Amino acid sequence: MAVAPYELVHQPREVVARVRARGRLVLSSPTINRGTAFTLAQREQLELTGLLPTGVSTLEGQVRRVWAQYLQQPSDLAKWVYLANLRDRNEVLFYRLLSEHLPEMLPVVYTPTVGTAIERFSHEFRRSRGVFLSVDHPDQVETALRNTGLGPDDVDLLVATDSEGILGIGDQGIGGIEISIGKLSVYTAAAGIHPRRVLPVVLDMGTDNLRLLNDSMYLGERHARVRDHRYDELIDAYVTACNKLFPNAMLHWEDFGTENARRILNKYSGVCCTFNDDMQGTAAVVLAAVFSAVRAAGSRLADQRIVIHGAGTAGLGIADMLRDQMIREGLSPAEATGRFYALAKQGLLVDDDPSLLDFQVPYARSRAEVAGWPAGAGGVGLATVVSRARPTILIGTSTQAGAFTESIVREMASFNARPIILPLSNPTSKAEALPQDLIHWTDGKVLTATGSPFEPVHYKGVAYQIAQSNNALVFPGLGLGVAVTKASRISEGMIAAAADAVAAMSDARTPGASLLPPMTVLRTASAAVAIAVAKAADAEGLARVELSNPVQQVYDAMWQPEYPRIEPIEA
């Protein structure tokens, strides 16, 4: 194996870089490069004298410079490219800039702009980042992971996607690597997971996206998406290799197609430390948002009737978690399940539908119940379900922009003093409704949260803060809690603890207040989630390190974007 240009030694609240490289190699290694912030003495030690402008900058001065450059970028995609290039040049500077401007930059490194970057991947490609695994070469999985140069204690987590259901924009083939990279940027910015202790992965199964297959620049496998036993073989090769090479790492699954997402989680969650963000992360943050909304409405979760528009991975992950909570609050399992009406492409899920997926079956309504409900070619539609079921909560995970129409929303407001309406689909272009419309149509009565970020809405003298109900409030802290405890599994109790921690930071009882903590406090929220998750893992006997002081242990583990202490070592 090639000799590494540096070694990082992680100590509580400090990282030391033992640097073997000299000269230009230092400047082209983004983890140790600090450009004009190298002192004159460091330049001499690392053979950089004469290779940099003579002025010496501070990190703060560099942040001012790159912030100004960032603001000059003409479009959101140009901003995304600018940040990607900065990360490839100087990782500490990138994360410092991101941390200091998180609310402004989250919409660029994450939803919505990351969606555009994913669609444009093969055109905007500049420098490779992450691990690319192919369904055509399962034999190369272990080699590819070894080629990262990382050892058994070096990796806290991997984010992998098969790219079939990227956000709400569907099959994106090899470009899905950018959702893994984007999620990891949030892990680092929000929870201080060290950027060198994570790996973004794409599992290239081919693609059914004809735009990509017909694009001469496309960089992925040029064939249709593989759906047979070879799919499972690649997933299995990946899990096996990860468990062997990185035994303490958490495996995060992102944006899989709905038929595979749950199946994969069910298969591996009892075997290793694994987490599906779209199901579990989303469910935890939505539970927190619903707790907050129900409290603001002066009601109880156990009293709600809930319509889920989009009975896929996210939608029914949310339903499962809300249902479990209703049961904890005293409803019988049948009563709790009966509170849900779920719609998919075929309209309301009804029990005689042979196309139901196994996880949809429990939520299907009986044919007899809906016999008199008007139905069109697309089954029983959302407007009918809302008028017949009279829900208190409407949740959108359908990817259908504008599905929450004015008449549906007005109807919700006609029988609810505070209708709870959560259009969660991403990116922004897929939102089921826009918050300003929801607020106008309900005359300010709505309690809402969205998947992608929105500006506050001003209506009749009140500034309504729009909560971003996005799994970004949960997964970074969850990953940190797992890393601190080296948890062997992720349990339902750990996910519930994450939801409780977010809920404890939310209070929407004043007019216009956000249902969830704002992204400005994402780092604090992530630390709170991490502590709660670490304690839950410990209580369930899943922690593999002693948790003597969870607050201190979590705080010590949070990397701050500061230049590491440099110790030059012999080549």
Ligand SMILES: NC(=O)C1=CN([C@@H]2O[C@H](COP(=O)(O)OP(=O)(O)OC[C@H]3O[C@@H](n4cnc5c(N)ncnc54)[C@H](O)[C@@H]3O)[C@@H](O)[C@H]2O)C=CC1
């Ligand atoms: N805010 C957040 O944190 C999260 C938001 N999401 C968003 O939720 C959306 C769905 O994501 P997944 O659940 O992963 O996708 P999925 O493909 O598993 O689910 C989508 C569901 O919508 C249904 N659907 C499609 N057209 C419909 C229509 N016309 N009427 C009713 N239902 C329809 C599909 O049948 C499917 O059940 C995406 O836009 C995604 O960005 C997903 C995860 C987290």
Ligand SMILES: CC(=O)C(=O)O
């Ligand atoms: C936020 C997220 O995970 C999604 O939209 O898929």
Ligand SMILES: [Mg+2]
């Ligand atoms: Mg997702």
